[in-house]
Amino acid sequence: xxxxxxxxxxxxxxxxxxxxxxxxxxxxxxxxxxxxxxxxxxxxxxxxxxxxxxxxxxxxxxxxxxxxxxxxxxxxxxxxxxxxxxxxxxxxxxxxxxxxxxxxxxxxx
Ligand code: SF4
Ligand code: SF4
Numbered sequence: 362x363x364x365x366x367x368x369x370x371x372x373x374x375x376x377x378x379x380x381x382x383x384x385x386x387x388x389x390x391x392x393x394x395x396x397x398x399x400x401x402x403x404x405x406x407x408x409x410x411x412x413x414x415x416x417x418x419x420x421x422x423x424x425x426x427x428x429x430x431x432x433x434x435x436x437x438x439x440x441x442x443x444x445x446x447x448x449x450x451x452x453x454x455x456x457x458x459x460x461x462x463x464x465x466x467x468x469x470x
Contacts, residue, residue, distance in 0.1 A: 369403035372396060372444065375437045382431035382441050383418070391418035392431055392441060399448045413452050422448040 378393040386392060394416055401409040413421055422445050431441035 365403040366405070369400040372403075372439065373400040375439050377437060379436065381434045381436065385430040385434045386420065387428060387430065388420040388424040388426055389418055390420035390422060390424060390445070391416055392445065394418070395422050395448055396441075396444060399444060402451070410451065410455055413448075421452065423452045425449050 373396075376393060376396050378397075380393060382392040383390065395413070398409050398412050398416075425442075425445045427442060427446060429442045431445065432439070432443075435441050
């Protein structure tokens with residue numbers, strides 16, 4: 362299995378930030394921005410995930426409907442759908458806050 366840092370380096374090298382994926386995204390996610398944040402996270406900066414909540418696009422990784430249009434339109438052959446799914450899982454888990462009583466709820470923002 363590739364190390365996170367290696368994965369981040371490959372992803373950031375391959376993504377030319379051309380925006381073709383975002384133009385095809387029905388969830389209106391700025392995918393190149395999200396991938397940049399993911400790359401920073403994989404490089405060892407977990408605090409960078411806070412940037413997901415401040416993305417300019419109306420859609421965030423958690424809004425991904427896994428349609429695969431982004432992967433189909435990426436000229437560099439990135440499996441964007443899978444990367445967005447991974448990031449959505451990380452973003453979702455980050456939104457869960459544990460109550461002192463042991464229950465879970467989704468945090469605001
Ligand atoms: S798979 Fe997700 S990120 Fe990709 S185009 Fe579809 S909704 Fe957008
Ligand atoms: S289409 Fe591919 S290269 Fe272009 S911004 Fe999206 S992920 Fe990056």
